[in-house]
Amino acid sequence: MLVWILFLLCQVGAPALAQDLCQRDAPNGYKVRISLKTALGEDAYEWNQSEMFFFQATMAFAMRRHFQMETYNVDNIILCVQTSRVSFWFVVTSPDNTTMLIPKADVEKAVRMSRHRINNAFLLSDRTLEFLGIYPTLAAPVNPDTPPWLIVFGVVIGAVCAGIIALLVSSLLQKRRKEKGMTEDGQDEEDMQVKGVENGINLDGTYNRGFTDDDRFTKL
Amino acid sequence: IIRLSSLPNPGLDDRIPSHQELERMEKEEAGDRPKWDNKTQYMLTCVGFCVGLGNVWRFPYLCQSHGGGAFMIPFLILLVLEGIPLLHLEFAIGQRLRSGSVGVWTAINPYLTGVGIASLLVSFLVGMYYNTIIAWVMWYFFNSFQNPLPWSQCPVNANLTDLVSECARSSPVDYFWYRDTLNTSTSIGDSGGLQWWMVLCLLCAWLLLYVCCLRGIETTGKAVYVTSTLPYVVLTIFLIRGLTLKGSLDGIKFLFTPDLNELMNPSTWLDAGAQVFYSFSLAFGGLISFSSYNSVHNNCEQDAVIISIINGFTSVYAATVIYSIIGFRATERFDDCLEGNILALLNAFSLAEGNITEGNYAESLQNLNGTFPETIQSLDLKTCDLQTFLSQGVEGTGLAFIVFTEAITKMPVSPLWSILFFIMLFCLGLSTMFGSIEGTVVPLQDLNIFPKRWPKEAITGIVCLVSFIIALIFAQSSGNYWLALFDSFAGSIPLLVIAFCEMIAVVYIYGIDRFNKDIEFMIGHKPNLFWQVTWRFVSPLIVLVIFVFYFVTKVSSNVTYIAWNPSSEDFPTLEVLEYPAWIYVIIFILAGVPSLVVPGTAMFKLIRRCCSQFHLNSVNPVNLRMENNSISGHLNLPN
Numbered sequence: 033m034l035v036w037i038l039f040l041l042c043q044v045g046a047p048a049l050a051q052d053l054c055q056r057d058a059p060n061g062y063k064v065r066i067s068l069k070t071a072l073g074e075d076a077y078e079w080n081q082s083e084m085f086f087f088q089a090t091m092a093f094a095m096r097r098h099f100q101m102e103t104y105n106v107d108n109i110i111l112c113v114q115t116s117r118v119s120f121w122f123v124v125t126s127p128d129n130t131t132m133l134i135p136k137a138d139v140e141k142a143v144r145m146s147r148h149r150i151n152n153a154f155l156l157s158d159r160t161l162e163f164l165g166i167y168p169t170l171a172a173p174v175n176p177d178t179p180p181w182l183i184v185f186g187v188v189i190g191a192v193c194a195g196i197i198a199l200l201v202s203s204l205l206q207k208r209r210k211e212k213g214m215t216e217d218g219q220d221e222e223d224m225q226v227k228g229v230e231n232g233i234n235l236d237g238t239y240n241r242g243f244t245d246d247d248r249f250t251k252l
Numbered sequence: 253i254i255r256l257s258s259l260p261n262p263g264l265d266d267r268i269p270s271h272q273e274l275e276r277m278e279k280e281e282a283g284d285r286p287k288w289d290n291k292t293q294y295m296l297t298c299v300g301f302c303v304g305l306g307n308v309w310r311f312p313y314l315c316q317s318h319g320g321g322a323f324m325i326p327f328l329i330l331l332v333l334e335g336i337p338l339l340h341l342e343f344a345i346g347q348r349l350r351s352g353s354v355g356v357w358t359a360i361n362p363y364l365t366g367v368g369i370a371s372l373l374v375s376f377l378v379g380m381y382y383n384t385i386i387a388w389v390m391w392y393f394f395n396s397f398q399n400p401l402p403w404s405q406c407p408v409n410a411n412l413t414d415l416v417s418e419c420a421r422s423s424p425v426d427y428f429w430y431r432d433t434l435n436t437s438t439s440i441g442d443s444g445g446l447q448w449w450m451v452l453c454l455l456c457a458w459l460l461l462y463v464c465c466l467r468g469i470e471t472t473g474k475a476v477y478v479t480s481t482l483p484y485v486v487l488t489i490f491l492i493r494g495l496t497l498k499g500s501l502d503g504i505k506f507l508f509t510p511d512l513n514e515l516m517n518p519s520t521w522l523d524a525g526a527q528v529f530y531s532f533s534l535a536f537g538g539l540i541s542f543s544s545y546n547s548v549h550n551n552c553e554q555d556a557v558i559i560s561i562i563n564g565f566t567s568v569y570a571a572t573v574i575y576s577i578i579g580f581r582a583t584e585r586f587d588d589c590l591e592g593n594i595l596a597l598l599n600a601f602s603l604a605e606g607n608i609t610e611g612n613y614a615e616s617l618q619n620l621n622g623t624f625p626e627t628i629q630s631l632d633l634k635t636c637d638l639q640t641f642l643s644q645g646v647e648g649t650g651l652a653f654i655v656f657t658e659a660i661t662k663m664p665v666s667p668l669w670s671i672l673f674f675i676m677l678f679c680l681g682l683s684t685m686f687g688s689i690e691g692t693v694v695p696l697q698d699l700n701i702f703p704k705r706w707p708k709e710a711i712t713g714i715v716c717l718v719s720f721i722i723a724l725i726f727a728q729s730s731g732n733y734w735l736a737l738f739d740s741f742a743g744s745i746p747l748l749v750i751a752f753c754e755m756i757a758v759v760y761i762y763g764i765d766r767f768n769k770d771i772e773f774m775i776g777h778k779p780n781l782f783w784q785v786t787w788r789f790v791s792p793l794i795v796l797v798i799f800v801f802y803f804v805t806k807v808s809s810n811v812t813y814i815a816w817n818p819s820s821e822d823f824p825t826l827e828v829l830e831y832p833a834w835i836y837v838i839i840f841i842l843a844g845v846p847s848l849v850v851p852g853t854a855m856f857k858l859i860r861r862c863c864s865q866f867h868l869n870s871v872n873p874v875n876l877r878m879e880n881n882s883i884s885g886h887l888n889l890p891n
Binding site: 065068069070115117118188195199200207 | 462
């Protein structure tokens with residue numbers, strides 16, 4: 033009889049005890065806030081008891097993953113203070129002794145380790161599945177060897193320098209061609225004089241070399 | 253009122269080519285003066301010179317802060333009374349006297365050379381800081397080739413625990429501009445050394461300018477086909493993109509909503525006048541140079557009107573595009589603000605999501621405030637007002653590098669829009685620089701500062717090199733403050749002085765009657781009454797009024813500047829600091845020297861002439877005898 037009363041008390045008392053362990057602002061508990069509509073919009077699923085069970089299972093998994101020796105179970109994750117916001121508090125009890133709570137720091141380490149898996153289980157992100165008090169580790173910045181802007185800069189400056197050199201060289205060639213062209217014109221004029229083309233009229237008859245302009249080559 | 257037709261100006265006919273000579277030069281195509289390949293090149297170059305960064309980031313701000321649509325009224329009135337006459341004057345005088353600024357004013361009267369030299373100095377100083385802005389644009393352009401854009405998120409601090417504090421307190425775009433780009437110091441006195449990445453961008457900007465201006469209008473004439481047309485293409489793309497974004501129409505409505513009371517405010521008219529004046533790039537000497545390469549019978553009157561219309565239209569078009577994007581950004585910010593408040597309320601009262609929406613926010617807030625006022629107080633909710641976000645001071649570099657870049661990060665495919673935007677700014681700036689370089693190099697050639705046989709490539713190269721070296725001050729940590737200083741003083745007062753002198757010189761010293769006859773010779777009909785009235789009285793008066801007000805305002809007010817100081821109290825609001833005493837010397841060099849060069853050169857020439865005449869008269873007898881002896885010596889004449 034006594035044993036039966038004790039058994040009844042345990043059945044009633046255990047959840048009551050659990051209720052005492054988990055309460056708002058529990059020293060070893062964390063508050064979780066979930067924003068389904070913000071994350072998923074129209075595809076948001078309904079948050080019900082099954083989802084809560086899934087959460088317990090996920091947390092148990094996270095604890096197992098962190099403390100590899102100990103076998104946590106769904107019963108070790110106690111939830112309370114649920115609101116329609118969807119927010120609730122949870123505490124983690126030790127698998128060996130259900131009255132003993134796992135300290136806050138250990139829970140935090142476990143959550144941090146499996147944060148990515150927890151988020152993905154619920155199709156949420158760090159922002160929409162919040163563990164109040166556990167800040168997400170920021171992604172390490174990707175540092176490429178060469179900053180991308182230097183590459184573009186190199187391309188542009190290479191093109192510009194090539195352009196400057198091309199234009200300057202073509203200017204120089206143009207000038208040289210002009211100078212060469214002027215001396216060639218001078219030579220043509222002298223040849224025409226020797227051949228006897230005076231005033232544009234070709235003089236017929238034999239050409240008397242005695243009267244050529246020998247002085248052309250004997251300048252003082 | 254005594255009708256002053258013109259002041260006595262002896263020897264004018266000897267200094268300028270006559271109409272017959274001009275006709276002859278036109279027919280024989282004599283002279284080694286460069287020519288435009290076709291009219292399109294000339295028009296595009298002038299449009300490019302006039303349409304610049306100011307159309308994109310100064311006009312929209314003025315429009316919005318001076319009563320929106322109502323600002324169009326003073327702007328258009330002053331465009332017609334001030335802009336078009338001055339433009340026509342510069343085109344006509346350049347085309348008639350076929351020379352750059354120094355050549356033109358020296359030909360009108362040797363004592364007016366100072367006006368040309370002042371134009372040269374102003375073009376040089378403005379060119380230096382304008383190209384630095386282009387260097388900044390290039391830096392942003394180089395950094396646009398990555399996704400996500402570097403100014404879209406704050407960098408993480410060394411131990412990966414939190415965002416960098418300076419960035420977290422202001423915003424990623426502010427941080428990227430003030431820290432990553434400028435690495436700005438806290439005051440103008442604190443130089444902070446050269447920033448190597450800025451030096452590289454500055455070098456790139458000056459080399460690019462050099463390659464385009466290498467052979468004068470031969471190269472710039474080709475470059476303007478791209479630099480003058482591309483901005484319009486990009487603006488249209490942005491307009492189409494902008495109109496499909498949420499909130500763009502709010503921005504456009506905000507821009508153009510007229511507030512006729514602003515017309516009573518004199519500063520509205522002053523700002524409109526100043527904007528018209530600076531927007532046309534008058535008094536730099538570049539426009540005179542460009543039109544001097546035209547054929548003598550080119551219709552400069554038509555050109556002036558067309559370019560003015562294009563410039564005005566571009567300002568309005570750019571304002572529409574900019575404000576459609578600003579409207580989008582303001583709406584995004586408003587939505588974020590509201591969302592933040594709603595989230596805070598939901599979290600505090602553990603209400604289900606969707607209980608409070610944008611629609612019933614005001615109502616719900618009132619209800620909750622009635623029942624739980626202390627909780628509401630402790631939440632410290634922000635006031636979200638769309639009008640405040642729309643009117644957040646958006647002009648100058650702040651618009652381009654902070655506000656617009658933020659808007660771009662919120663658009664899908666951000667790198668593409670960033671690249672397009674900065675290419676557009678680059679083209680706008682570069683085409684203005686062509687005019688600046690023209691206004692610097694051609695007067696240097698006219699003044700014979702360099703030997704005549706030096707090719708144009710060498711002179712342009714020297715100008716670019718010297719400008720680059722001096723512009724290294726803008727690559728320091730305090731460079732931003734130096735640039736603001738240059739912008740306020742080098743590019744404002746001297747231009748007004750030069751423009752006023754130009755008009756007086758043409759109308760009263762060259763002679764308005766002679767000028768009218770010249771225009772009749774060039775385009776076939778005399779300028780009508782509108783031009784007569786504006787050239788003689790209206791335009792000089794407007795320029796004088798603007799100059800007096802500017803001068804009085806600048807001199808009487810305490811000259812201050814705004815600085816970025818992470819350790820100031822109001823951070824991220826910029827701190828207002830007073831300039832140190834030695835800055836006033838710099839201000840005098842920037843604004844005073846170009847203005848004083850105008851009377852200074854006249855005095856110098858006067859003194860030189862008086863001195864040489866005096867010298868000649870006093871030693872004349874001795875000289876004559878000596879000259880006789882020397883002549884007889886050379887020619888072997890019998891004594």
